[in-house]
Amino acid sequence: MSVSEKVAYLKGLMEGLDIDTDKMEGKLFTAIIDALGEIADELDDLGADVDELNDYIEEVDEDLGDVEEFVYDFDDDECCDDECDCCDDDCIEVTCPACGEDICIDFDEIDEDGRVECPCCGETLEFDIEIEDEDDADDEEADDED
Numbered sequence: 001m002s003v004s005e006k007v008a009y010l011k012g013l014m015e016g017l018d019i020d021t022d023k024m025e026g027k028l029f030t031a032i033i034d035a036l037g038e039i040a041d042e043l044d045d046l047g048a049d050v051d052e053l054n055d056y057i058e059e060v061d062e063d064l065g066d067v068e069e070f071v072y073d074f075d076d077d078e079c080c081d082d083e084c085d086c087c088d089d090d091c092i093e094v095t096c097p098a099c100g101e102d103i104c105i106d107f108d109e110i111d112e113d114g115r116v117e118c119p120c121c122g123e124t125l126e127f128d129i130e131i132e133d134e135d136d137a138d139d140e141e142a143d144d145e146d
Contacts, residue, residue: 003040007033098123 001009011033019026091104099121110116114127 003043004037007036007040010036094125096120096123096125 014029014033019029021027021030090108091106093102093104095102096118098118101118101120103119105116105125105127110127116125116127117123118125
């Protein structure tokens with residue numbers, strides 16, 4: 001039941017109780033129900049405005065998505081491309097054999113066995129790489145200096 005319907009019910013209930021609107025209590029009830037009616041009307045108007053704004057925002061969002069695709073050649077389905085900012089020296093770019101997507105894998109994400117999960121399809125990928133600890137790298141640098 002909407003707010004307007006509840007106010008209409010209260011108004012009908014007051015009329016059904018045959019409250020004398022010339023007495024102080026009747027005037028009070030009438031004023032309260034009138035105020036509630038105005039509040040219900042305002043809520044209905046606000047609800048319509050919110051629905052209209054939501055529709056407008058959805059249209060703007062879709063248009064902005066089209067602009068992003070056109071200007072930036074951006075595709076939500078792509079995990080990574082050659083010019084992305086996420087790829088740096090701590091990442092490798094590979095093509096997932098399961099889904100065929102080009103993805104960037106951060107070395108920190110690869111576990112000790114050389115496995116990592118594809119962010120696009122969830123397939124476990126295995127790499128045959130050796131990840132150096134910082135202690136090992138420091139030892140090698142010290143050996144190179146001698």
